[in-house]
Amino acid sequence: MTLIHAIPARTGTVRRPINRPSPGPQWDRDRVAGSRRPVLSRPAGAPVLYRGGGVAMSTAPHRRRPVPLATTVGLALLAGIITLWLGMVAHFGQLANGVSAAAHVPDRLGVVRVETGESLQDVAARVAPEAPVSQVADRIRQLNGLNSPAVSAGQTLIAPVG
Numbered sequence: 001m002t003l004i005h006a007i008p009a010r011t012g013t014v015r016r017p018i019n020r021p022s023p024g025p026q027w028d029r030d031r032v033a034g035s036r037r038p039v040l041s042r043p044a045g046a047p048v049l050y051r052g053g054g055v056a057m058s059t060a061p062h063r064r065r066p067v068p069l070a071t072t073v074g075l076a077l078l079a080g081i082i083t084l085w086l087g088m089v090a091h092f093g094q095l096a097n098g099v100s101a102a103a104h105v106p107d108r109l110g111v112v113r114v115e116t117g118e119s120l121q122d123v124a125a126r127v128a129p130e131a132p133v134s135q136v137a138d139r140i141r142q143l144n145g146l147n148s149p150a151v152s153a154g155q156t157l158i159a160p161v162g
Helices: 069-096 120-127 133-144
Strands: 109-113 156-160
Touching: 109 120, 120 133, 120 156, 133 156
Parallel strands: none
Antiparallel strands: 109 156
16 A cells, blocks of 8 residues: 655745846845846847857868878878887886896707696696797697697606706
8 A cells, every 4th residue: 555645835935936027126236135036138938149158269260171191191100109119118128127038949859747737838837947838838739749738647748848
């Protein structure tokens, strides 16, 4: 069951909008008298007259100007130079931090046995700790003809060591 309570209208202090000038004095020099609402300066239904929005607007014709080819080429060259500079900063940052940029897979091969609980990535990290693990693991898969990275404990593999 839903109860609906009627709330009586408050008519004593309700301000209602008026569509005519308010009677009595409007704006006094020292104090505000009567209503604080501005007086309507146009009759109801008349169009609004805009006398400016306070923003300076150019009266010159605004038309699209094509971008010159020299500007396009210049911006493309600038973007290329910035890209090369960022690449050099990253490269020299790696060298400064001791990360070898010329790390490669060792050429010397050896036979290794997979230990219990090891994956192909673990074997690659163990046999060639200085080389990138993903490249060594790919080389192990290539040398042994493996189709998947799954290896079993005790399996012997030919791997680059170094």
